[in-house]
Amino acid sequence: MRKDTNKLVSLGIFVILGLALFTIAVYSIGRQTNLFQSGFTLYARFRNVSGLQAGNNVRYAGITVGSVADIQIINDSTLQVNMNLDEQMRSVVRKNAIASIGSDGLVGSMIINIVPGQGASALVEEGDVLPTYNRAATDEMMESLNNTSANLALLVTNLLEIAEKVNNGYGTLSLLLQDSATARDIGKTIHNVQLTSYDLSRMGSQLQQMTAQVQAGQGLVGTLLNDTTISAGFGGFYDQLDSLIFVKTTPIMNDLTTTSAQLAEATTGLNRLLKETQNPEGVVGTLLRDSLAAQDVREILQNLNVGSARLNENMEALKHNFLFRGYFRKEARKLKKATER
Secondary structure (H helix, E strand, C coil): CHHHHHHHHHHHHHHHHHHHHHHHHHHHHHHHCCCCCCEEEEEEEECCCCCCCCCCEEEECCEEEEEEEEEEEEECCEEEEEEEEEHHHHHCCECCCEEEEEECCCCCCEEEEEECCCCCCCECCCCCEECEECCCCHHHHHHHHHHHHHHHHHHHHHHHHHHHHHHHCCHHHHHHHHCHHHHHHHHHHHHHHHHHHHHHHHHHHHHHHHHHHHHCCCHHHHHHHHCHHHHHHHHHHHHHHHHHHHHHHHHHHHHHHHHHHHHHHHHHHHHHHHHHHHCCCCHHHHHHHCHHHHHHHHHHHHHHHHHHHHHHHHHHHHHHCCCCHHHHHHHHHHHHHHHHC
16 A cells, blocks of 8 residues: 555656646747747748748847747748747837848857848838848858869969079069169169159149249249239230231231232233143144244244344444444443443
């Protein structure tokens, strides 16, 4: 009898402990999933949920404030995540808050992170859809890291090749590093550049000082630019110079106009003469083209020359003839008097 009583007591204790553990487990699970708390529902839409499941936590600024209730497929490129948030977050979360999918640590489960948005906005209401930010997937990140690693490896290889060539004395860089004469030339060049920069800086300072003096009306240039009396004098001088130039150049322009007209007339006459020379029936055209006529003209000119020579001989003989000697002497005296006058 006593043994049965002990068994019943042990069984009762075991049942009570089991119920207590079950109650604690249900309470713990319900607390994590907001099963026993009142709340409200918000939605977020993503292209890829990256393994997010119902029951995963929802965090606001790093604090767990709810859980994922369900994930629905809207279309071939959009997934909608239904989130249950604590009622107290209704007065905290605003419509411009941004939801994104992340992981709880490096290898933890997926969660939804909600961060406050920029600027002022109204508080969320039941059924609002939050704007989202799609993070790069792990595969994409790994692929990007692989590409970066490959590029770094290629860069290191190229640097090693360059370093080897420099050590072996190939290329301009090796020459610059190992040739002392080239190094001295580069040093001189740098020194000259520094001197030039110093001179340019000094010239700039002097130019600034001169500009300030001109603006202040100091010096000859400043006086010329700022003195109104000098400006007025220059204006009068310019007007007088303009009038003088007009008076002096007007006759010249008139003479140029007359000369241009005369040149035009001469050009017209010359063109007419050229046209006559091109006419085979004219006198000039005949002389230019007809060889017989040209020969006749040459013979006539020769006869004229011969006749002129004989005429000169006859005139000289008449000067020495006693009958005409007085006449020629009288003419010579008249010509001499006319020349002396």
